Amino acid sequence: MTKRRNIIGKNLLDFRNARARQPEIVRSVQKDAKYTEELAEDFSDLLRLTGARSWIKYNQLCKLFAEITYHGFASSNNLQTLGEEYTGVIQVDSAYMNIPSRLLQLVSIILEFGGDALFHRVLEKLEKYIKDNEAIVPDAKQKLLKVLWIMHSSPQYIKALHKSLFYLRSSKYQISKRITGLNYVLIRHWLQPEFSLYGYKILGVISFLQVTVSLIINAYESWKDHRRKTLENMNSSSRRLVSAESNANPEKSDAPQCILCLEPRINTTLTPCGHLFCWNCILDWLDERDECPLCREKLKKSNLIPLQNYL
Structure with a gap:
């Protein structure tokens, strides 16, 4: 891994027009996913040495621990990940002026790899509170539970729509990056070959249509179920x-x-x-x-x- 500050120097103004495109960002994420999977397997093998009971109980956490460890180590030491170094990209803040703070990077990592579990856990707590609260009238309780059910199934559609937007506009690949405002720029953008991005735009249109049709079908099925x-x-x-x-x-x-x-x-x-x-x-x-x-x-x-x- 390479030191970020040594790479970009004191000024990031030249990188405003060197935003990373879809190919570099996708390859970087895929490369990092490969390394985190290997690290998760290593953690799983170590956990197996503690006994079958512990392995069965905690094995599912190995992947989450590997992802947070891998990305957390790079962010805490102000380093590129192996995927970022492989594709020549680097994270900057929303203004393309500075390296993002360690706290902001940590928030991005937690949202990326633990956001789904945290979101569903909060919804489960709200659902239990609504069911156990006798002060809420039955009609209002039923409507609130229906809203929570919609929220439970919404992340997959939000992610799909977000990904289709990324393919169309080369925006942010992860929702966590959009929330925290982190961006990717190319370090040696003058050496990057020209790629045709029409394939990504077509993929974005197809992804958007697929999500739209899926939403319409699910809405129709819900309406039929309500009518029944x-x-x-x-x-x-x-x-x-x-x-x-x-x-x-x-x-x-x-x-x-x-x-x-x-x-x-x-x-x-x-x-x-x-x-x-x-x-x-x-x-x-x-x-x-x-x-x-x-x-x-x-x-x-x-x-x-x-x-x-x-x-």
Whole structure:
């Protein structure tokens, strides 16, 4: 590793126009990942010597410890990582004027390698607090838990969108670098060969479209699930009402049953093939398949005939 301050000297103004591009940053990150994986394997082998119980309990922490040790050692000693030295890049502050402080680099390392675990841990604590807090009304509690569920699944989409932005604009590859404002510059930018970046821009567009389509599909699935639960609650309320009426009027307890819910039919609906179901039951069925539950004849929602004053 090479001393950073010895490399760049006293002035970084010349590096404002020497920002590292996608190829250098990606290769640097990949090179560092290779070395941290090897270091994690070494830590795992050492941990194995302490016994099988300890190895099983703490082996998953070896990778995190290796990443923090590897990058922390370079930052605390004001050094380039092996990946940065390999590609000829160096970290500078957001103004491209100075080497970033050790504290800022440490925050960046913690966010990069421990940010996900910390984020999910905080959400778990909030979820437990909301569930155990009796002062929160049930409706508000349900909405807050739904927001937390969305936040639990959001990091993967945020990372994918951030990466697509990096491919398009050669911005920051890691979210931790964007939060802390750290940048990469090329040390010997005048010696770097010219690369065509159109491939990275195409990859950025493809990544953005992929994330967008995935978000739309997940949103649609969530809407379908919410609609299904709403219909189930409506059916449950209707059945309780019918049950109460049946108890009040025993002669109605012999009402025909719906073959789907095995309960007295509610809002009886006729199919073209001559079968009768609850209105909501047959609609839910047709959401999954377009055929009659009994005879398997092709069936669409537009073919259903609601019957009035019919049991």
